[in-house]
Amino acid sequence: MAVADALGLEEYHLVGYSMGAVVSLLTAAQDPRVSRLVIGGMGCAVVECGGVDTRVLDAERLVEALLTEGDLDGYPATARAFREFADFLGSDRPSLAAQARAVHAGPTPLDLVTVPTLLLAGSEDELATRPHVLVDALPDARLRVIDGDHLGAVVAPEFAASIVELLDG
Template sequence: MDTAVFTSFDGAEIAYHTWEPRVAAEGVPPVMLQHGFAASTESNWVGPGVVDALLESGRRVVGVDARGHGRSQKSGDPAFFGERNMSRDHQALFDRLELAEVDLVGYSMGAIVSLLTASRDRRVRRLVVGGVGGAVVELGGVDTGALDGGGELVSALRTDDPTNLTGPAAEFRRFAEANGADLPSLAAQAAAVHDTPIELDAITAPTVLIAGTEDYLARNPERLVEALPHATLFTLAGDHLGVVREKAFASTITSFLDVG
């Protein structure tokens, strides 16, 4: 793995990681991976085996650490964040790497970022999104209704005493701490979460949506599939944090992206 940092459209320092396969497949573009909230390239894609599966299939892989996450620049300012800014980071990285085409994969927050990117950049050849559902159509982003409108999550990330936290907000706080995430940055992103319509009908890339049957943030995935012009649904048993560790998660991604 090689790691580099580039300066994005607004001066933010964004880290990205690249891997080269031992035997490269011909005629296919790189795969770019965008992790979810409070995660990183390492926890979302390397640990669960997705990067290794893609490399075995002969793909060059690029993993982006979203602003405020992993090795990218941190901030406590909500104006620094938002999935739309993260999508502009994608486009800036496409330019930096001189990509004429790219296959894009995003999970949870990263799925919203990737949908935004695919809706306005024709360089996205194929698209995989996971951990989201009908709320993308209804709310323009992740299912904040499952997180008490998002305010509970912001408070959970800002509190100095998390011992009394319960529910999904407590789960995300524990997940963030386990990953060594920057809590002020996460709170700022949670306060800036995307909540306006995405031009889903502008997405021309063939798309697959992966949703866990017990994922409270991916409820009604059929609604999202119906709103996308060229999408199919693949469901896996599991919850929001567990689905990415299922073997079928990586194999679904690789088999879909291997189609010419």
């Protein structure tokens, strides 16, 4: 919200993926300037766990993998893949680690997310299982399932096309 404040925005669309989707949901629940929302890489865990699916991804091991400068041997495959993807994107790993620690501090107030919302979920994404549970918990949401796993769905052509379709609509 501080970025929107600094830019003087009266209204804005918000897009977030994975941990960014949790941040986007929390922002949309608090900031009435969010007019449309696209979230991806999430499913029932937002409703059942409050955010990223810790049943699949051990948050503490993810934090360790994000903060280590050493070898990733011995870390779970999901944490290694997340770290490698963060490095590929040039992400701020300490910030991601802080978000991973904080994301499960409490329930996500889904009833306060009243803007039109699109949930994009990969058909093989183990972090976005049963996405209809999340869609059903949001007052104005729809679901689009895209071929791919957690990292593969993002590069599918229909992923970007779906975002543009909602935001242009």
